[in-house]
Amino acid sequence: xxxxxxxxxxxxxxxxxxxxxxxxxxxxxxxxxxxxxxxxxxxxxxxxxxxxxxxxxxxxxxxxxxxxxxxxxxxxxxxxxxxxxxxxxxxxxxxxxxxxxxxxxxxxxxxxxxxxxxxxxxxxxxxxxxxxxxxxxxxxxxxxxxxxxxxxxxxxxxxxxxxxxxxxxxxxxxxxxxxxxxxxxxxxxxxxxxxxxxxxxxxxxxxxxxxxxxxxxxxxxxxxxxxxxxxxxxxxxxxxxxxxxxxxxxxxxxxxxxxxxxxxxxxxxxxxxxxxxxxxxxxxxxxxxxxxxxxxxxxxxxxxxxxxxxxxxxxxxxxxxxxxxxxxxxxxxxxxxxxxxxxxxxxxxxxxxxxxxxxxxxxxx
Numbered sequence: 001x002x003x004x005x006x007x008x009x010x011x012x013x014x015x016x017x018x019x020x021x022x023x024x025x026x027x028x029x030x031x032x033x034x035x036x037x038x039x040x041x042x043x044x045x046x047x048x049x050x051x052x053x054x055x056x057x058x059x060x061x062x063x064x065x066x067x068x069x070x071x072x073x074x075x076x077x078x079x080x081x082x083x084x085x086x087x088x089x090x091x092x093x094x095x096x097x098x099x100x101x102x103x104x105x106x107x108x109x110x111x112x113x114x115x116x117x118x119x120x121x122x123x124x125x126x127x128x129x130x131x132x133x134x135x136x137x138x139x140x141x142x143x144x145x146x147x148x149x150x151x152x153x154x155x156x157x158x159x160x161x162x163x164x165x166x167x168x169x170x171x172x173x174x175x176x177x178x179x180x181x182x183x184x185x186x187x188x189x190x191x192x193x194x195x196x197x198x199x200x201x202x203x204x205x206x207x208x209x210x211x212x213x214x215x216x217x218x219x220x221x222x223x224x225x226x227x228x229x230x231x232x233x234x235x236x237x238x239x240x241x242x243x244x245x246x247x248x249x250x251x252x253x254x255x256x257x258x259x260x261x262x263x264x265x266x267x268x269x270x271x272x273x274x275x276x277x278x279x280x281x282x283x284x285x286x287x288x289x290x291x292x293x294x295x296x297x298x299x300x301x302x303x304x305x306x307x308x309x310x311x312x313x314x315x316x317x318x319x320x321x322x323x324x325x326x327x328x329x330x331x332x333x334x335x336x337x338x339x340x341x342x343x344x345x346x347x348x349x350x351x352x353x354x355x356x357x358x359x360x361x362x363x364x365x
Contacts, residue, residue: 116153123149150192154178158197161290163253166201168208168226170255177205183217194290198222229256232312234303236263237282238275239354240289243346248291250343251316261298261306262286270301304329313338320345 023031070078087095114122128134145151158178165172178197182190190196200208212221231251235244251258264279275282287295298306307315307329315333317326319342330340 119149119153145191154192154194154197157194159199161194161252162199165199165253165255166204167198167255168200168204171201175202176200177202179205179208179222181217181219181222183215186216223257226256229314230310230312231256231258231314231316232261232303232307232310233258233316234261234263234298234306235286236268236272236275237286238268238277240285241350241354243350245289245291246346247316247318247343248289250341251314252291254314254316254341256313257293258291259294259296259310259312260286260292261296261303263298263301267299267301301325302329304332307332311336311338315340317342318345319343 126132128137155178159176163172164176166176177200179200180187180191181196181198184191187196208221208225211225231254233248233251235247237244248258248260262279262283265274268275277285283295283297286292296306296310302325303315312333315329315338317330317340333340
């Protein structure tokens with residue numbers, strides 16, 4: 001056995017002699033086909049296709065840049081350098097495509113969101129015997145309907161119509177319950193009808209069923225439960241446009257029962273020209289709108305006779321009407337403790353403008 005301490009006799013070459021030296025193609029091939037690479041066949045090297053300049057995950061310098069905060073002076077310099085630079089049409093199109101894809105995927109919405117059609121397809125694909133948890137159909141029919149995608153879509157549409165607000169107490173946010181106006185069990189054909197639903201919070205929903213029970217529920221009970229908070233709106237409804245819908249939506253946001261008075265042909269002719277659509281058809285059109293609960297007849301242009309008869313809690317008015325015509329009505333509503341809400345007139349569109357356009361287009365032909 002050797003004894004003592006080993007002493008280096010010659011200076012051994014270090015790695016400095018390899019600096020700046022380029023390997024030939026043959027040596028590279030030999031290194032590639034060497035045993036060190038062959039013993040892990042099938043394993044992809046961690047750095048395959050990556051470079052220090054492009055790959056942010058490898059470059060420590062890039063990581064520092066990402067976490068680095070720019071000073072105010074630096075930001076001002078960058079802003080000045082980019083001033084006056086105009087993007088070309090090609091780059092604008094590319095940016096718009098990327099942003100559209102992000103909205104479709106759900107990157108800008110906080111996650112992926114499926115459409116109603118895709119939700120239905122997913123539910124049908126895993127329904128019944130197709131599902132992983134299928135146990136021979138032992139789940140009660142009531143539970144199947146209550147947890148179906150149709151019920152979920154009905155809930156969302158009722159909440160959206162009522163602006164995600166409890167129609168009793170006016171609370172917004174979580175813990176909302178959609179109430180079936182006519183019973184779920186007794187009226188199977190109305191289970192997914194949006195008109196048969198109203199939004200309550202959890203507490204208000206429980207109180208309703210404590211007062212009226214869980215059988216033989218109807219619309220009259222809902223009206224009574226809401227303390228007869230009536231919102232009165234009147235309109236001609238000759239040519240329904242976006243202005244009418246905004247007016248009715250604002251009435252719905254007052255959290256009550258929306259009663260609409262449709263002016264008769266004689267009532268409209270007091271101030272304007274005779275309507276193109278007859279009264280009976282206009283009555284049915286207004287009744288079909290989702291923000292309307294009840295429709296009644298208004299025989300005069302002024303709403304005063306109907307207001308005296310109904311005594312609504314809120315009267316919805318428009319600033320397009322003359323104050324002289326509305327003054328008597330406003331005084332009467334305030335006399336019994338009611339409220340008048342005046343909505344701004346929707347100038348971009350009106351029934352008369354639509355009629356004039358139709359007449360102008362016909363005159364051309």
